[in-house]
Amino acid sequence: MRAIKGTSGLKISQVEKVSWWSTALSAFAISLLNPHVYLDTVLLLGNIGALQPNPMHFALGACVGSLIWFSTLVLFTPKLKSILSSSLRWRIFDTTIAVILCFVAFGLYNVPSQ
Template sequence: MLSFLTGFSIGLSLIVAIGAQNIWVLSQSMAGANRLVIAAVCIGCDALLIIAGVSSIATLQQWIPPLVPLLTAAGVLMLLYLAYGAAQRAWQGSSGLLTNSEVQLQSTGKTALTAFAITLLNPHVYLDTVVLLGSIGNAQPSPLWFTIGACLASLCWFGALTGLAPKLKLLLSSPQRWRLFDSTVALLLTLIAGKLALSQL
């Protein structure tokens, strides 16, 4: 259960941080675009990358034993960096998921291609899912449950963005609510980074 909760919490924190993808998904969904297609592409890509990251890190550890400790240390630094960014946004109070109300609707095929491009051409996606989640997941007592938790976080987030887009517009565009959210994310990432650092001692 601890591995599952860790995967879900870290996965959700990292997915939310990918601003460009979230803005496009929410904008298209609020305009009545192919929401099911968008959700399926984003969730599917995340799940495949997370699974590839956790499984490949385990294999690479057999070939290069020092690799996982190094990646775990890099993961700790990345978590602290992300926590600092979230704390800074919370302090400044300048966050908020702003969307463009003028959205040009596309065909189902073009929507899917655009979703693939926005997801897979973003370098942060690979850093977060393959490298960071992969190294952290491999250090958990149960990498499988960590993977399930991280994939479920993607399912919940993009399911909410696409399915509840009209109701989420006001909520996600509020800087005050995002200050509270960013504060929680900063605290959570700091605690997880500390736990990972202690596990290597």
């Protein structure tokens, strides 16, 4: 529905400024108190990495990929702020996600049962 009727973008005026200490503490809490961090890192990457011929290279690649991803997010934050403030761009983004999810759903629906 948001892809069809969406009328709001990211409202910069809604963001209130807080101290760096509060921001750092929130980032720490979101990062380390989130159970998905451990599910993804320990279970998913750990199990996949254990199956690789050289698990250390896999772990190093995962660390470098993560470093590049988060550094890129930080580097392009000012550009993302201007992009995400447009309601049209949010509708395009939501439509793209909806189409991807439909493809995944149809793909899972058509998987033959054993």
